[in-house]
Amino acid sequence: MDIAVLGALDVKEHGVSVTPTAPKPRQVLALLALHADQVVPVAALVEELWGERPPRSARTTLQTYILQLRDLIAAALPAEDPRTSKNVLVTSPGGYLLSTSAGASDVREFERLAGLGYRAMDAGDFTGAARELRDALALWTGTALADVQTGPQLEMHCRRLEETRLCALDQRIEADLRLGRHRELLGELTVLVSRYRTHENLHAQFMLALHRSGRRSEALEAYQRLRNALVRELGLEPSAALRRLQRSILMASPTTPAPTLHSTGVGTGDRLSHVG
Template identity: 75%
Template sequence: MDIDVLGALDVRENGVSVAPTAPKPRQVLALLAVHADRVVPVASLVEELWSGRPPRSARTTLQTYVLQLRELIGAALTRGTGQQDGAGPERRTAKDVLITLPGGYLLATAGGTSDVREFDRLAGLGYRAMDAGDFAAASRTLGAALDLWSGSAFADVQTGVQLTMEARRLDESRLCALDQRIEADLRLGRHREVLAELTVLTSRYRTHENLHAQFMIALHRSGRRGEALNAYMHLRTTLGRDLGLEPSPRLRRLQHSILMAEPEIPSASAAPTRAVRHPDAGPQVVGR
């Protein structure tokens, strides 16, 4: 089974999509998919579907959704390009793929792919490359991790409490990888290449200090000192208005360095981790 959730939901068994179009069964599949090969408790599925107000028939209705998913999986096992001949002991059934276990259900990938797992693997390699000072490998590997995303997680799925939390977790992981990939590019002298990207990111994450620090550095190194100072003032105004905060000491030092036109600007990743909240996008983490 191959699973994609970093964008539109796509779950394939033997190359055949088993994603239903009905919203509720699609929610069930999405939650099982993001936790593939792990048991998802019935209570979590019920909370996802009905947000703390389940009907009396919740468990029976959930079983109906599971049966609908198994029908799609069974059809895929029969029609898929990787179907097995005959009915020997090695032939998988729908119940072998979507397994009922005490207290919950498990979606078994049988060695298939998961874009979440691949993202985590590549991001981990990228972070280790950053720690080792191999910025070219870090940029390349983190870029490959980010290329797995085609949109927001579960972009075409109606999300309840559980999937909303998972989407936020995944989006935060994406932002951290993006932050470090840009840092690697700055270390490689690619300040002009990242300017357009940082322009968009600082507009979206208006209180994310590390992204603004990277933007200021890229602008300064591109000979646009005035714009770098304006970026600092814009961040300071936003932090004060929205959060009642002043920029961190590191940001103030960076602003002073640019103001003094110092030739060497410190790395944007030198700051300690600082949690801030974007008014529209949940909690963000500055640094890594």
């Protein structure tokens, strides 16, 4: 079974889609797919579908959705496959498990490539880090589960996935900056800082890319826009690291080497949760 959730939901068995069109069975499949090869408790599935006030018929209705998914899986299994749909969508004590039988999962592949990228960064291999992280990010075709109606469980997982994507993106941009690709990054960073108005590290990277491209005044303007957004939306001033970066750009002469994120103390962990 091949699973894709980093964009539209797409679950296939032997190349045949088993993704239902009805909203609630799609939710069930999406939650099972996110936890592929792990048991998803019935309580989690019920909460996803109906929140804190499930109907009395919740468990019976859930069983109906499971049967619908098994029908789709059975239709996709070739005659020579010894498995049945119950071997793919397994009933376990307290829940259900979607067995991939070593199939592909875009989340697992993203995590594998991102891990290679992080280790390359730690080793100072910025070329390798940029390559691995770029390949990891290329697996995203849109917002996670973009075409699935989400309840509390899926909302939580989508937020977690978005944070992992932002962390990988942050590190890939840092690797590119270390490789001197500041001009190539300007277009991408312009879009990102407009989308994430209070994300400090993205703004720091944008300021550096502008400064290193000879656009010092625009770098200082980017800082001011960030400060205004932080004060207005979060009631916060920029971090001490961002203020140091702003001062270093403000005081730099045309012949002064451009500052680095490392030298100003701005790093991946700085206010990554401040996104807007």
